[in-house]
Amino acid sequence: MSMEKIKTIVSHWQVALMLILVVLAAIAIAPRFEDGKFTTNLQYGLDLQEGTWLQMEFKAVVAGFETDKDPGDFAKAIQNQTDAEVYVLDKNKIEIRKYIPREDLETVFNTAGGRLTSYEQGVSKQTAEDVKRILENKLNALGTKDARVNPLVGLSGVSHYIRVELAGVSMAQAKEIVGRQGKFEIRIHTTGNETENVLYGDSITTVGVPSHDSPGSPVWGVSFTLNQDGAEKLQKAAIRTGAVSKPDAHYLDMLLDGKVVYSAPLSPDLAAKLAQEPIRQLYASTGTGDAGLRDAKNLEIHLRAGALPVDVVVAGSGFVPAELSDYFKLMCVVAFIAAAIAVGIVIFLRYREPAIVLPMMATNLTEIVILLGIATFIQQLDLASIAALIAVLGTGVDQLVIITDEILHEGKVPSPTLYTKRLSRALGIILVSAATVIIAMVPLALMDLSSLRGFAIITMIGVIIGVAVTRPAYGEIIKEILSK
């Protein structure tokens, strides 16, 4: 092919766009040798990388209610009856952080003077995010380098499951990490920098969510309650050290695993009360504004000592050993190459014309490279998404065949006007079929069927790249190559 021809081909913006994208994709994938090993920026999911996945179910309920009472009072009544933490989500939904079967909950609601209107196992999106943050903190603290925590939020906004993926960790280790709790301690300053133990985390009975210290106040903080024993220990320590009379000289430190996570004096008000009696209901303020809220959220996690606000049970789990994941990776490459060769042979048998077959295969592979380039940013590859990739290879060629056959009606390249008409007709067919594929994949991409999300997303991106970039480009290329 002459330079002239290549120039004409590239001057079409569709072709230029495709080439720019493929270069960008190659940069994104960044294939290179590091320490003598071939690496890329592609992210692998657990089938193709050693590690463990745990899918955990929240033992909690989000229930809709109807009542004539004040929602807050109603929630309190439910809390008292069920002995569970209860939060009002909005004016007719509450979250009960304990699993209670629907029938039992209906009775509870009736007794409390209301009616159950909806029932769903799980937690609110907000709570699910809290759990995610707590788990991530724990995993980071342990230096687990490649951990992914994803709450699976259903269409109703309730999260029933949370999925944790830990690369390079065995299943037993993973379960231990997730279940492990830290050691929480409160110490009081005696003289100078000396401190002594007041109580441990087992004295804390409940921990609230970040809140303002009083309605309308700009100050954020976290309330928590101590059991009777803890409250007495705190009172004794405060009196013994003299903190009740001189709070500022005797700060209280909160430590998690031996590290100070919070330090503040008793408030004058609390100091005065403690001189009289043990106090069980406490509030730790963290400051105002966004910084105060952020600190309050962290403090909440620390107070819970890494325990989750909601009980979870493992609903599903899996482990892939390193040897097998490397083997799967190799097999995927083999399957992909085999599929590409097979497709090439069929196309060649059909057209017997390198001038058609080569651009067709080149366009198709370009599409895959662009797809992989985009995938480096948004999608980890697992076995199911590799299957989708190979399927995209198949459909991609399909549609290039449609274009070729539409344009080359009776084996000749038509005049420019007829060409445009035919190309747009071919693209019309492609557009409708692309729309159906995308529609068919949307539910999988949105739903909790976690391991299939990758499959759906890869298929959808593949179809979109095809329709928007590579197929129009192919239309131009084939026209230029075939017109003499």
Place this chain on the structure above:
Amino acid sequence: MGFVGYNVNRYTPRQMMVVPAVILLLSLALLGFNMASFGMPVRPGIDFSGGTAVTLFTPDSAEQIRASFSAYPLLSVGEGVNNGKYLKFGPMDDASLQALATDIGGRYPDAKIDQIGASFGETLQQQALIALIISFVGMTIVVFIAFRSFVPAGAVVLSAFADIAMTAAGMSLVGIELSLATVAGLLMLIGYSVDSDILLTMRVLKRQGKLEEKLAGAFRTGIIMTTTTIVAVAAMWVVALVGQITVVWEIATVLLIGLFVDMMNTWLTNAGIIKWYVQKRGGK
């Protein structure tokens, strides 16, 4: 390419539709029978019924493996080439599960383990069903918007439905269970199957020319399209079979069955209906 010998213009619409209609009825009967026996149209795998799947490579025979794990509810031991083994266990409690994981880790440190709890499986089942319904309804809407005409759109939707029903029946005949992977395969078919149907309908309804020529032209293009997809999927199928990659093999098998079934449904069912439709309208 054995199908090339088929002449899409040789038979009357009625003759064309008899074969697929009979197969569709048989498939639906089989699915109904399964529904009565398993509560699902295709026997559910562990993804949906709960249980544990283990993939490992070992020269130990299936009998040896059965003996090693006799303490657990071992359902089946699948054997592949390369000493690959695929073990399936029924649902068990947390303690046994932990014991099993430790046991497998001790004997076969390079085993891949996947475990799905029974209630999780049920959730997945519901979600998969919803996904399938939404996909199908969405596809129907797109097709009706694209053609804005009842019979041609209905023909496309009918052949997509037939594709799925026959493929599901086919799965059940070759013993593939319904799993997340195979549901993905079935959904993929919704997308694939309309591909050639749309080509056929567009060519016949929107192009000028004789009906026979348009049908023949559409057939020529359509068959090569499906063939390229089939060879891509077949290559994947062979590699997955030899390499013992169960997930990919299952998806590939479903797609292969579906693509062959789709050839029939496109060029007999859909082509039959569209031919009848054009002839009835006094088509040229």
